[in-house]
Amino acid sequence: MTDQADLYGKRTLDFIERLRTLDGYEDICRQVQTELEWYGFTYVSSWSIPGPGEDPAQCLMLNTRPQDYVDHYIEKNYMVRDPVVTELRRTLTPFSWNDLRSRGDLNKSEKSIIDEGRDFGAKDGFMIPIITPSGSVALFSPCGPEPDLTPRARAALEVIGMYSFHAIKRALIRRLRAESVHQPLTAREREVMQWVATGKSDEEIADILNLSTPTVTWHVENAKRKLDAFRRTYAVVQAIRLGEISL
Amino acid sequence: MIRVLSGKQRDAYPDLFDQHFRLRYDVFVKGRGWSLPAADGLEIDQYDDSDAIYFLDVSEEDRIQGSIRITPTVKSSLIADYFPHLIENGQPARSSSIYECTRYIVQPPRKTRGDNRAAKSRIIGAMLEWCLDHRLTYLQTIIDSVALPTYLDLTAQTIPLGLPHPYGGGRKTPGGGDCMAIRWPVTQEVLDDIRNYGAPAEADPLLAHVAAAPPPAEFVH
Numbered sequence: 001m002t003d004q005a006d007l008y009g010k011r012t013l014d015f016i017e018r019l020r021t022l023d024g025y026e027d028i029c030r031q032v033q034t035e036l037e038w039y040g041f042t043y044v045s046s047w048s049i050p051g052p053g054e055d056p057a058q059c060l061m062l063n064t065r066p067q068d069y070v071d072h073y074i075e076k077n078y079m080v081r082d083p084v085v086t087e088l089r090r091t092l093t094p095f096s097w098n099d100l101r102s103r104g105d106l107n108k109s110e111k112s113i114i115d116e117g118r119d120f121g122a123k124d125g126f127m128i129p130i131i132t133p134s135g136s137v138a139l140f141s142p143c144g145p146e147p148d149l150t151p152r153a154r155a156a157l158e159v160i161g162m163y164s165f166h167a168i169k170r171a172l173i174r175r176l177r178a179e180s181v182h183q184p185l186t187a188r189e190r191e192v193m194q195w196v197a198t199g200k201s202d203e204e205i206a207d208i209l210n211l212s213t214p215t216v217t218w219h220v221e222n223a224k225r226k227l228d229a230f231r232r233t234y235a236v237v238q239a240i241r242l243g244e245i246s247l
Numbered sequence: 248m249i250r251v252l253s254g255k256q257r258d259a260y261p262d263l264f265d266q267h268f269r270l271r272y273d274v275f276v277k278g279r280g281w282s283l284p285a286a287d288g289l290e291i292d293q294y295d296d297s298d299a300i301y302f303l304d305v306s307e308e309d310r311i312q313g314s315i316r317i318t319p320t321v322k323s324s325l326i327a328d329y330f331p332h333l334i335e336n337g338q339p340a341r342s343s344s345i346y347e348c349t350r351y352i353v354q355p356p357r358k359t360r361g362d363n364r365a366a367k368s369r370i371i372g373a374m375l376e377w378c379l380d381h382r383l384t385y386l387q388t389i390i391d392s393v394a395l396p397t398y399l400d401l402t403a404q405t406i407p408l409g410l411p412h413p414y415g416g417g418r419k420t421p422g423g424g425d426c427m428a429i430r431w432p433v434t435q436e437v438l439d440d441i442r443n444y445g446a447p448a449e450a451d452p453l454l455a456h457v458a459a460a461p462p463p464a465e466f467v468h
Binding site: 006008009010012013016020092093130131132133134152155156158159162163165166170230231232233 | 335336360392393394395396397399400403404406407408409410411412418419425427436439440443
């Protein structure tokens with residue numbers, strides 16, 4: 001293993017570790033952009049592939065390409081002629097714009113669509129298809145003037161793409177959930193969650209409140225359901241955020 | 248129900264183990280074309296020793312509809328013996344508190360999405376629970392790198408141990424692909440994640456809308 005290969009691996013593992021500590025959409029996107037910049041990517045977009053009849057503009061999860069470029073792309077309906085889109089129907093292996101160009105079988109219109117990226121300084125880009133757990137395909141697509149697309153860089157970028165996509169998706173879900181109205185907790189649920197927030201176990205809380213442990217667990221489960229939280233640690237965060245408990 | 252058996256019990260449960268090794272043959276040798284030692288239609292390798300622990304999802308008709316094997320890493324492991332290049336940060340783990348998970352099979356009778364998730368959650372949850380009870384710290388495994396999103400969906404605490412590397416000739420070769428090593432911390436939180444994964448989806452309408460929601464204004468420029 002060469003030093004450079006170590007660097008890609010080390011950077012990627014560090015990046016993923018940092019990502020795991022972040023919850024907010026903006027923080028996550030900032031981290032993602034910074035990491036991509038090391039590879040020479042100055043723009044990134046991530047979206048899920050729209051189904052038939054779906055408005056392409058509606059599936060975007062992250063985009064730093066210039067808005068007028070995106071608008072122009074949609075307005076001209078480039079999707080039907082974009083060689084990148086055509087290639088994505090054939091393969092789910094990541095590929096770069098230069099990979100397509102060097103195959104030498106693009107027609108004039110296809111070449112010009114890829115080359116439009118140059119208008120905003122993107123000469124090459126990397127398309128990372130991601131098979132989502134539901135079976136649909138999403139894309140993570142960074143581009144830039146002269147990005148590093150050596151084999152180890154590609155391996156690293158694919159992992160970066162998958163983790164970034166996942167983190168962004170979860171951050172968006174969390175944001176949508178926070179904006180929706182929540183069911184208020186009962187006094188007992190609030191009391192139990194207040195103790196959970198201090199780190200007490202269900203048994204300890206049962207002792208403190210003179211309840212049985214299963215009853216305490218039952219209150220926690222109800223609170224989790226109302227706060228739309230899968231884990232009790234997240235339920236505590238939600239409860240604080242929504243003003244149900246305080247530290 | 249999930250039966251937990253150790254390699255020491257192979258003679259005590261001959262039919263169950265026979266079914267298990269035949270299922271592995273069908274799935275990995277016939278199905279995926281892996282070149283594994285396979286005599287008489289049974290897929291058994293050197294890690295199937297007395298230290299191995301098997302989790303078998305057995306139906307009411309005694310059919311194995313899912314299975315997974317874990318083995319200690321102290322003396323040897325698939326990663327240390329055959330895939331050390333998948334570990335970016337140094338040496339493959341050799342620890343009494345780290346086990347390796349292999350030969351993962353999930354085949355519920357009904358292949359609906361809900362049943363699949365429930366079956367996955369059941370067997371992986373049983374495995375995590377056993378590891379938690381036995382105070383293990385990590386479970387490591389090798390996955391096909393394109394399947395990473397599925398593992399992340401199970402728990403966000405899916406930690407990569409290195410970058411993907413090609414196997415079997417890489418993705419352009421039939422039967423080949425890219426693989427990577429990952430590990431899960433053995434914690435209650437991860438176990439909760441796995442249990443929640445299998446919980447009946449009170450279909451979250453918000454999830455359907457995420458892809459459709461326009462990105463927050465501050466990030467489109």
